[in-house]
Amino acid sequence: xxxxxAYETDLNLKATELRLGLPGTDDSEEQALFNxxxxxxSFPDASGExxxxxxxxxQHADNETxxxxxxxxxxxxxxxxxxxxxxxxxxTEAEAAGIFVKVSMDGAPYLRKIDLRTYNGYPxxxxxxxxxxxxxxxxxxxxxxxxxxxxxxxYEDKDGDWMLVGDVPWDMFIVSCNRLRxxxxxxxRGLGCSV
Amino acid sequence: xxxxxDEVLEHVFDVVTSHRDRNAVSLVCKLWYxxxxxxxxxxxxxNCYAISPQRLIERFPGLKSLTLKGKPHFADFNLVPxxxxxxxxxxxxxxxxxxxxxxxxxxKRMLVSDExxxxxxxxxxxxxxxxxxxxxxxxxxGLAAIAANWxxxxxDEVLEHVFDVVTSHRDRNAVSLVCKLWYxxxxxxxLxxxNCYAISPQRLIERFPGLKSLTLKGKPHFADFNLVPxxxxxxxxxxxxxxxxxxxxxxxxxxKRMLVSDExxxxxxxxxxxxxxxxxxxxxxxxxxGLAAIAANCRFLRELDLQENEIDDHSxxxxxxxxxxxxxxxxxxxxxxxxxxxxxxxxxxxARSPNLKSLRLNRAVPLETLxxxxxxxxQLADLGTGSYVHDPDSETYNKLKATILxxxxxxxxxxxxxxxxxxxPAFYPICMNLTSLNLSYAAGIHGSxxxxxxxxxxxxxxxxxxDCIGDxxxxxxxxxxxxxxxxxxxxxxxxxxxxxxxxxxGLVAISxxxxxxxxxxxxxxxxxxxxxxxVAKNCPNFIRFRLCILEPTKPDPSTMxxxxxxxxxxxxxxxxxxxxSMTGLLxxxxxxxxGMYAEQLEMLSIAFAGDSDKGMLYVLxxxxxxxKLEIRDCPxxxxxxxxxxxxxxxxxxxxxSSCEVTLGGCKTLAKKMPRLNVEIINENDQMxxxxxxxxxxxxxxxxxxxxxxxxxxxxxxxxL
Numbered sequence: 076x077x078x079x080x081a082y083e084t085d086l087n088l089k090a091t092e093l094r095l096g097l098p099g100t101d102d103s104e105e106q107a108l109f110n111x112x113x114x115x116x117s118f119p120d121a122s123g124e125x126x127x128x129x130x131x132x133x134q135h136a137d138n139e140t141x142x143x144x145x146x147x148x149x150x151x152x153x154x155x156x157x158x159x160x161x162x163x164x165x166x167t168e169a170e171a172a173g174i175f176v177k178v179s180m181d182g183a184p185y186l187r188k189i190d191l192r193t194y195n196g197y198p199x200x201x202x203x204x205x206x207x208x209x210x211x212x213x214x215x216x217x218x219x220x221x222x223x224x225x226x227x228x229x230y231e232d233k234d235g236d237w238m239l240v241g242d243v244p245w246d247m248f249i250v251s252c253n254r255l256r257x258x259x260x261x262x263x264r265g266l267g268c269s270v
Numbered sequence: 271x272x273x274x275x276d277e278v279l280e281h282v283f284d285v286v287t288s289h290r291d292r293n294a295v296s297l298v299c300k301l302w303y304x305x306x307x308x309x310x311x312x313x314x315x316x317n318c319y320a321i322s323p324q325r326l327i328e329r330f331p332g333l334k335s336l337t338l339k340g341k342p343h344f345a346d347f348n349l350v351p352x353x354x355x356x357x358x359x360x361x362x363x364x365x366x367x368x369x370x371x372x373x374x375x376x377x378k379r380m381l382v383s384d385e386x387x388x389x390x391x392x393x394x395x396x397x398x399x400x401x402x403x404x405x406x407x408x409x410x411x412g413l414a415a416i417a418a419n420w421x422x423x424x425x426d427e428v429l430e431h432v433f434d435v436v437t438s439h440r441d442r443n444a445v446s447l448v449c450k451l452w453y454x455x456x457x458x459x460x461l462x463x464x465n466c467y468a469i470s471p472q473r474l475i476e477r478f479p480g481l482k483s484l485t486l487k488g489k490p491h492f493a494d495f496n497l498v499p500x501x502x503x504x505x506x507x508x509x510x511x512x513x514x515x516x517x518x519x520x521x522x523x524x525x526k527r528m529l530v531s532d533e534x535x536x537x538x539x540x541x542x543x544x545x546x547x548x549x550x551x552x553x554x555x556x557x558x559x560g561l562a563a564i565a566a567n568c569r570f571l572r573e574l575d576l577q578e579n580e581i582d583d584h585s586x587x588x589x590x591x592x593x594x595x596x597x598x599x600x601x602x603x604x605x606x607x608x609x610x611x612x613x614x615x616x617x618x619x620x621a622r623s624p625n626l627k628s629l630r631l632n633r634a635v636p637l638e639t640l641x642x643x644x645x646x647x648x649q650l651a652d653l654g655t656g657s658y659v660h661d662p663d664s665e666t667y668n669k670l671k672a673t674i675l676x677x678x679x680x681x682x683x684x685x686x687x688x689x690x691x692x693x694x695p696a697f698y699p700i701c702m703n704l705t706s707l708n709l710s711y712a713a714g715i716h717g718s719x720x721x722x723x724x725x726x727x728x729x730x731x732x733x734x735x736x737d738c739i740g741d742x743x744x745x746x747x748x749x750x751x752x753x754x755x756x757x758x759x760x761x762x763x764x765x766x767x768x769x770x771x772x773x774x775x776g777l778v779a780i781s782x783x784x785x786x787x788x789x790x791x792x793x794x795x796x797x798x799x800x801x802x803x804x805v806a807k808n809c810p811n812f813i814r815f816r817l818c819i820l821e822p823t824k825p826d827p828s829t830m831x832x833x834x835x836x837x838x839x840x841x842x843x844x845x846x847x848x849x850x851s852m853t854g855l856l857x858x859x860x861x862x863x864x865g866m867y868a869e870q871l872e873m874l875s876i877a878f879a880g881d882s883d884k885g886m887l888y889v890l891x892x893x894x895x896x897x898k899l900e901i902r903d904c905p906x907x908x909x910x911x912x913x914x915x916x917x918x919x920x921x922x923x924x925x926x927s928s929c930e931v932t933l934g935g936c937k938t939l940a941k942k943m944p945r946l947n948v949e950i951i952n953e954n955d956q957m958x959x960x961x962x963x964x965x966x967x968x969x970x971x972x973x974x975x976x977x978x979x980x981x982x983x984x985x986x987x988x989x990l
Contacts, residue, residue: 161711
């Protein structure tokens, strides 16, 4: 196709280009189309264009695989800045500040990891743990812990102590929790017993 | 006869000639006789001498819209003497004498006198539209008569119409023509100025002393996407200063994409005793201090509507600045404010505003406060929630559920800027009343919860959502929302690694299920020609169609072909299409289709499309009603730009960025067209090396204007 030919007459950057894609992935068709657009431009040294915000942004596209290319093009996709700013931070905030902790269950062969930020409170967390490990926990009460249950959810706090899940306010919990352990059997009951 | 299009007489003649019957006349007479019962309202006469006014009036007593053509086409090229014929006077006289309630008159290549125009303006009470193309014989006196008698019927866009009349004259004295026209239009009280640089505040004030409501737009549309520097222009200060100094009793001000300072807001708040309504959309440059001034000083304020503005939040105290005597609020929207709000002041304000119909809160207003507010204002018709997070097992939430049941007037729901989806069911009972739902900022509601909510909203006419609803979710919308007229699907993850949120099948489902759909904005991962053709067939009533495929230049994935045929089908089928945005792999062919079929198109947005100048030329030649054209990253250059320079005076503006036009081309254009401002934006170093005519221009924005180059252009904006 003409676009590929056009690309060939270029400085053959393709041979030396750094790409973020997996070896063997070939976005060449799409990027060749990009280049067909951009080839009409006089083509100064690519690195020289790096600094400027304007037309060369589209050229940056052929140095990376398609998804990051979107982020490189100024003003694309055509969404109002206000909307972009108000949607994005939420996501990146959540992803950046995710609180991932290990969860072990007595008797289970391997551990799991969960992000405490995805839950709004204890009920959601416990439900999720129940689903994950296929067990049931009784209702929490301050006096008696998880009464009537074979299991007790515990966590290791910043001081290294093992605490019962549910005693402190949720917001305090998620920042002080290092890891979770679901205790089973007599050990569990021992912790839950009021003295 | 029922199936004949407007061109009745052409068809009548066709029948006659195809019969080649010597008794053609009587045949025609018999045919016409039957047509009389047909309450024909629109008649097109391709040659005004083919029939007499009297005959026409007899046969079509229900006539409302008449198109007449006079001189032959070659008269355009000076091959026909001026006074050859084609006088409209006998027509207007005859119509005026009859009982016909003419509403529209369109004339082409006819001789029109002032006398005719005056007679016209006096004779038809319901007259709505006058279009004169390539006519002559009249002066501004005739136009003044029209202006004096009909201004009441013109839509808000007065200046657009003024420009249209001017350019169809190609009158060198256009400016004075416009001035004289305006001179008579004193009574005009609502003005819409689509480009604040098309005219100066002083001129406007002189011509429209009765002005009460003013709408101004500043930056070009592509400023929304960071393609225009912040301080490019669009300052409202000179306008407010000039208005404040005048005797104008301004009551309403609506601004879009303008730079607004606290100083301007303070001046505004102090200068107009009857000021009632301030609407700011996508503006910036002000803080909550400016809002405080508005709140404190506008004693009869009814509406304060802030949509998607970037506002510096200094404190939440501006709300407390509404005096206790202020009880006139009807509409309050501060959803875009990022900071804290004085909640007690808000509750008190709502409590003393019995007329409050529309309230949109920001993130800082928690659910508890929402519940208290709704208790005070069950009459709300439009609600935007703030933070909608709570424990669904709590008493507060139960109270809210009960309160919402009383809010039977809510038709418009939005917000959910922060949301706990398990609290959404509180709204289910009123969902069936909703006609408008905007969840496009509710990133916290996932697909399945979205679907559950929407499945309760059978009366929705307008829906704005995020693409996490998915194709399946759109199918639910299609089967639930049969009244849907407008749909906008925004990307929830604009730069994300495409987990295919919505594709062509979602749009197709909507097109099948929602027969009343007329406006679409659709961000998707991919689109096919087949889908577009199906949508075109199902929805011939589109007025606005904006499609954004997140990957630019992406072809139809099933055929790897460009999307030319798909969009071609859209413009061919949707004869009322006024606004179109296109993306995907597109060649010159799609522009040929647009030029051929998109007769009503007023605004076109193009990105990464086309192969050559031909593309742009097809559009400029074909789309007679084009007002705004915005192009980025397309291979259109000087040939296309300079072919028909007169065209740009018929348009509001043209934007071209990252195209092939050069500085020399822009200079040529600017020289030929003194009534256009041709602005070049240079922020980078390219031009510093000495601007050469052969150099490509990064961003060009041109627009028609009555007042020459603007004086407030920053350094990096050159007006050629």
